[in-house]
Amino acid sequence: MSLSNRLADDMKQAMKNKDKFKLSVIRMVRSSLQNESIKLGSELSEEAELTVLTREVKQRKDSLHEFESAGRDDLAEKLREELLILEEYLPEQLSDEELEAIVKETITQVGASSKADMGKVMGAIMPKVKGKADGSQINRLVQQHLS
Template identity: 60%
Template sequence: MNIQDRLQEDMKQAMRNREKERLSVIRSVKAALQNEAIKTGSDLSLDEVLTVLNREMKQRKESLHEFEQANRQDLSNKMKYEIEILSHYLPKQLTEEELQAIVDETITETEASSKAEMGKVMGAVMPKVKGQADGTQVKKLVEKSLS
């Protein structure tokens, strides 16, 4: 079952169970996927679906950070719940050790030796970890490895 089918089934289940918050999150994700499909003019590939899901996750994490800084516990809790729901649709996240191994391997492949070549390494790492790691985490590991 692909991600979009899972979203559809989970949406029906949330309606049956009267889970308003969960239903709201699923609907917003489905709307984002639909908007992307309209923008591209065709059905979305798995890669494009993951890109949209990652964008939605990133927006919620940024909002969570802002709400926590503003001491808005109510909104912070809502964002944590939405992040938890979204995480069910994303692939399993890589551990730091697994990610470090991919970064080291890519640095060897690209023969990068300084921070000036960070863009080249990031460009090669990100497609390998699509949907499985946060870009900021990858950036930190690449910086650490190249310094």
């Protein structure tokens, strides 16, 4: 089932359950998907849908960090709840061991030896793990292995 169909089904269920919070989060994501579709001028592929969903999750994580550092626990808690809902739609995340294996393998494939090769490594890794891992976590692992 595509992400759009799953969101539509879950939106109907949230309406039936009178779950206003989940309904608003799903509507925001569906709106982002529709905006991206309009921008591209065609239906979104599953990969494009995943890209939009990943972007939404990343935006919320960045905002969460800002709210926590500013001491806005009320807003931070709301974002944590939104993230829990959004993460239901992401593919299963890779474990640290799996991610580390992918990083090592890609460094070997690319022939990277120093931090100057960071861009090549990140460019090769990101399509492999799209939606399955956080970019900052990958960045940290690549830096560890290239230093």
